[in-house]
Amino acid sequence: MNNILGRIVSGKVTDENDKSYFVQIEGVTFLLDKSEIVKPLHIGSKFSGFAYENEDHKMQITRDAPKVQIDHFAFGQVVQSKYGLGVFVDIGLPNKDIAVSIDDLPELTKLWPKHGDYLMIALKVDKKGRIWGELADEQIFKDISTPGGKELMNHNLQATTYRLKLAGTRVITDDYHLGFIHPSERDVEPNLGKHVNVRVIGVLRDGTLNLSMKPRGYEAIDGDSKMLFAVLKHSDDYKLPYTDKSSPDDIKKYFGISKGQFKRAVGHLLKNRLVEQINGELKLTQKGIEFSIEE
Template identity: 60%
Template sequence: MEELLGRIIAGKVTDENEKDYYVQVAGTTFRLDKSEIKKPLKLGSTFKGFAYENEDHDMQITRDAPAVQVDHYGMGTVVRSQRTLGVFVNIGLPNKDIVVSLDDLPDIMELWPQQGDRLMIALREDAKQRLWGVLADGEIYQAIAQPAKKHMQNANVVATAYQLKLVGTRVMTENNELGFIHPSEREKEPRLGEELHARVIGVHEDGTLNLSLRPRTYEAIDDDSAMLLAALQHSEDGHLEFSDKSDPAAIKAYFGISKGQFKRAIGHLLKARKITQHDGQLWLVSEAEEDESTTD
């Protein structure tokens, strides 16, 4: 069979039954589901569509061509994995998922894409007329990338990991900006295809981004800080008669933590501008005051 699969091809309608038309191309007959066709096709007419082998190993042609084709890259969603084969990707066909070979996936299986992760792939047809998914490389991402704007500094972005390296993770945001996450800016290495919620910590002249998966200081409040903040929020007038000068025994009796832990919690909340400390007392910062300090 000449190279037909994974492409949009044209053939002649040669037969039909109650459910399907049959389209012949270069000696190969493809099934065409009649539910796709609004106006009946005439025998001998020409039909153009996307050709593939479905999960039942029948040759099929469809008018609803996916974006992912031979030499055409598009996004697909991972539906499952098989240790001995690779991951199966839904590219929009009703009865066919495309396999990305384990040879093209990370050596560590924990970094393989999981169900719901997204990969940019194209198709290739092997010598046995089987379709495989081909991962987009860095050049493909460079070709479709959009430059980031300077005002994105400190912005939150959603990005997908597309390249895992020892030096860090390369990602593309949902707006097609390219980004890089250094190992020091993450708790664990992202999976290939994983959707990540990141923060912009640098915008380069070439329009690429440095990103962090670590929370901002005010988002990284520890348990002691959270407990102290809750105590202030539940106080009658938003203040407590404690400070970093308070007696250790009184702190232990009221909060159940040491004075060292208490002082660290105060420090975190002061840095996050959640509280103030004056007149020997702790005061809760109101939402209006928080908003005002954020815009300063």
């Protein structure tokens, strides 16, 4: 069966009933749904299609072959996960999702692909004749990728994660450029197969993109943060006698916002290293002084 399942194969029509034709391949009978066939088949005629075992454990053959096959890699959408087994991927078959084993997934289940994520897989058949999904390795992604160019610098792109390592996350963009996200360029590690928004912050000699999942500075600053930043920009020596320790009344009187709003605004500016709090004063850092809110 290993040379039949998960492939395009040919067989002979040997019988039929109201709903199905029966196609025999190397002594094994496969069901063929009549709803796929426009022109009726005759007993004894040849038929070629994709062979698989459906969810009812019956052998089936279909003319509507999926892109994912033995030695044929393509993306499929994750539809389910099962603890202790793995995740299931929809490759386009009407009555069969393909399992990707727990052995091929991250050790941390929180990094497993979620419903709606995408995995690039091919098919493999084990010794018991069961079809599994095989994750594409680094070489496969290199083979299908195209180098990125300097013109992509600072562009926003979308990408799918395909390898999770301590050193960082490897992705392939929707335009098939390979990319790398260093841990310092993300707030949370994305799970395997996640479709993410990224920004190009570097292009290596081989065309691999260095990417960031963090927003640009001006995108991270809005509302009260932008107002507070502007006030600091126009103040003497780029500093003000207010911090998150100041009284709510003083903050309300000067800035017109609550202390809670003030603290959140300061927090955003601190996170972006645009301000610092020293000796009871809030002041711009050198980065803050040089930073333009419109950039």
